[in-house]
Each structure stands twice: as structure tokens, then as C-alpha cells.
Amino acid sequence: MAESRFTPDEAARRAIDADLRLDGEDPATDLVEDAVHWVKVYSELLAFKEHLLELSASDIGAMSELDARFDAATDEVLLEHQAARYRRRLAEWKQRLGALTATGSALPVRSSR
Numbered sequence: 462m463a464e465s466r467f468t469p470d471e472a473a474r475r476a477i478d479a480d481l482r483l484d485g486e487d488p489a490t491d492l493v494e495d496a497v498h499w500v501k502v503y504s505e506l507l508a509f510k511e512h513l514l515e516l517s518a519s520d521i522g523a524m525s526e527l528d529a530r531f532d533a534a535t536d537e538v539l540l541e542h543q544a545a546r547y548r549r550r551l552a553e554w555k556q557r558l559g560a561l562t563a564t565g566s567a568l569p570v571r572s573s574r
Contacts, residue, residue: 476539479546488553496558503551510544 467475475481482488486499517540521533 477542479542481546488557490557491561493558493561496554496561499554500551500558503547503554507544507547507551510540510547514540514544 483502487495490496514537517533517537521537524533
């Protein structure tokens with residue numbers, strides 16, 4: 462498993478931070494390609510969290526120990542919170558992309574990434 466960049470406490474704080482933005486994310490960007498990038502990123506993150514939630518829901522019922530079910534239910538709450546944040550961010554970036562593309566073709570584009 463890859464080494465974590467965060468301590469468990471930092472990871473827990475990040476998991477519940479509703480205002481957390483990803484590194485490099487600038488909601489005020491005027492670049493269409495940035496908005497497209499973040500729509501893709503949040504679409505992928507949301508799909509991943511929804512997949513984990515589906516697995517969690519199907520596996521929790523099969524657990525025999527009450528403690529294990531409780532722990533898994535705690536994980537599920539965190540996953541749901543993260544998925545909700547990703548849904549909000551995805552909606553924000555889709556809205557930003559729509560605003561940028563509605564202004565026409567004279568949009569700034571980064572020359573090299």
C-alpha cells in the first residue's frame with residue numbers, strides 16, 4: 462500500500478472538510494481547459510466513492526460481528542460525506558464550464574500545461 466501523506470488525524474479532518482479544495486483547484490479560473498479538467502477529476506472521484514459506497518452497503522449486511530458492522534457504518538458515513546462534497550464540486554465546475562463556454566470562443570486558453 463502507498464505511504465500516506467497525512468497522519469490519521471489530518472486525513473480525518475480532510476475527509477469531513479466541506480470546503481476542502483484539491484491542490485491546484487482555482488474556482489475563479491477563466492480557462493475552459495481548467496474547468497474541463499476539474500469536471501473530469503470530480504466525475505472520477507465521485508464514481509469511485511459511489512462504487513465504494515455500493516460495496517460497503519452490500520458487505521455491511523454480511524458482517525457477523527456487531528463491532529465490525531459499527532466500524533463499517535462509520536466508514537460509510539465518511540464516504541457519503543466525501544461523495545456529497547464531490548457532487549457539489551462537480552456541479553460547481555459544470556456551472557463554471559457552462560459560464561465560460563457561454564461567453565463564446567474568445568476564451569483564454571493556456572498555451573502549454
